[in-house]
Amino acid sequence: MTQIIRALSEIAGQYDALFCDLWGCLHNGVAPFPAAVAALQGFRAGGGKVILLTNAPRPKSSVVRQLEKMGLPRDTWDxxxxxxxxxxxxxxxxxxGQRVYHIGAPKDEPFFTxxxxxxxxxxxxxxITRVPLDEAEGIVCTGLADDLTETPDDYRAKLLMGKTKELKMLCANPDIVVDMGDKRLWCAGALxxxxxxxxxxALYFGKPHPPxxxxxxxxxxxxxxxxxCVGDGIATDVQGGVAEGLDTLFVSGGIATDHFGPDSDNPNKDLLEKWLSDQQLSPSYTIGHLR
Structure with a gap:
C-alpha cells in the first residue's frame, strides 16, 4: 500500500539521491513548476544528489539546452x-544495423549529431547512414515528425512496410504520450x-528498461x-524503479491525474488504491505534485 505524502522533505532524509522525471513532474514542456524546483533545490541543499532521468529521445546536451531555455535553475540538478x-x-x-530509416522530428536531429x-x-x-525505408536495415524512431498535428495512425503504412521487411525498430522514447502545456502529444512509444x-x-532503452x-x-x-525514483509515469517511472529494486515516489497530479478526484494536489486515497491495484503496481509513496 502506498503512503501519501504532502512534501518531499518528509522522506528526503532517507535517500542519498533522486532519479527524477522531467515532463509532468518538474515541468510541463513549457515552464518549470516552481514548487518542484524548490523541492529539488532543498534536497540538494541537504546533501542529496539529483539525476534528471528522462525518456527524452535526445542526448543529454540537447535536453540541457532545452532546460536552460525553459529557465530551469542550474542548482536544481547534478x-x-x-x-x-x-x-x-x-x-x-x-x-x-548501419543503414537506418529515421522516424522523427527535426528537433530530434541531435540524436544523430x-x-x-x-x-x-x-x-x-x-x-551509421540514414536511408529511405526501402533501403533500410533497421528503423530508429525518436517520435512523430509533427507531434502537434499527427497521430500514430498516420504511420500505419510505414510501420507495415517495416514489419514486412522484418526490420527491428529502435525506440528512443518508450513514453506513449506526454503533456505539453494543456495539449497531449504522442511519443515514439506509441509507434x-x-x-x-x-x-x-521494437527495442527499448529508456524507462522502465535497464539500460x-x-x-x-x-x-x-x-x-x-x-x-x-520520482515521476508521474506508472508504467515507466514506477515500474522501472520497482524493477530496479528502488523506492518510488509517484506524482499522481501528472499524466494520470484524472483518475484520482478533482483536487490534483490531494489524490483521493480510495481512488488511488483502486487504480494502483488495477495497474498491479504500488509505489512506495504518492504525492499530488512534487513539492
Missing amino acids: DVATSGDAAQYAMLTGAV DFEDDIAHLVADAG ARDYEEMGGT VYDLARRRLGLDDPRIL
Missing part, C-alpha cells in the same frame, strides 16, 4: 541521463507499441546509494 543517450549507444553498437564523451569514440566505426501489435520487433538506469547510476557516481 546530472542528466536520457533515453536518447542509452538508445544512441545501442545504435552505435549495431542494434538495428550530438554524442556525449562516454560514447563519442564509437561514432567513427559505427558507420513502437503499434509496431509490436503488427508483429514487428537508462545503468547510465544514471554511472553518472551518479556514488557507492551503494539509497535512491528514490
Whole structure:
C-alpha cells in the first residue's frame, strides 16, 4: 500500500539521491513548476544528489539546452541521463544495423549529431547512414515528425512496410504520450507499441528498461546509494524503479491525474488504491505534485 505524502522533505532524509522525471513532474514542456524546483533545490541543499532521468529521445546536451531555455535553475540538478543517450549507444553498437530509416522530428536531429564523451569514440566505426525505408536495415524512431498535428495512425503504412521487411525498430522514447502545456502529444512509444501489435520487433532503452538506469547510476557516481525514483509515469517511472529494486515516489497530479478526484494536489486515497491495484503496481509513496 502506498503512503501519501504532502512534501518531499518528509522522506528526503532517507535517500542519498533522486532519479527524477522531467515532463509532468518538474515541468510541463513549457515552464518549470516552481514548487518542484524548490523541492529539488532543498534536497540538494541537504546533501542529496539529483539525476534528471528522462525518456527524452535526445542526448543529454540537447535536453540541457532545452532546460536552460525553459529557465530551469542550474542548482536544481547534478546530472542528466536520457533515453536518447542509452538508445544512441545501442545504435552505435549495431542494434538495428548501419543503414537506418529515421522516424522523427527535426528537433530530434541531435540524436544523430550530438554524442556525449562516454560514447563519442564509437561514432567513427559505427558507420551509421540514414536511408529511405526501402533501403533500410533497421528503423530508429525518436517520435512523430509533427507531434502537434499527427497521430500514430498516420504511420500505419510505414510501420507495415517495416514489419514486412522484418526490420527491428529502435525506440528512443518508450513514453506513449506526454503533456505539453494543456495539449497531449504522442511519443515514439506509441509507434513502437503499434509496431509490436503488427508483429514487428521494437527495442527499448529508456524507462522502465535497464539500460537508462545503468547510465544514471554511472553518472551518479556514488557507492551503494539509497535512491528514490520520482515521476508521474506508472508504467515507466514506477515500474522501472520497482524493477530496479528502488523506492518510488509517484506524482499522481501528472499524466494520470484524472483518475484520482478533482483536487490534483490531494489524490483521493480510495481512488488511488483502486487504480494502483488495477495497474498491479504500488509505489512506495504518492504525492499530488512534487513539492
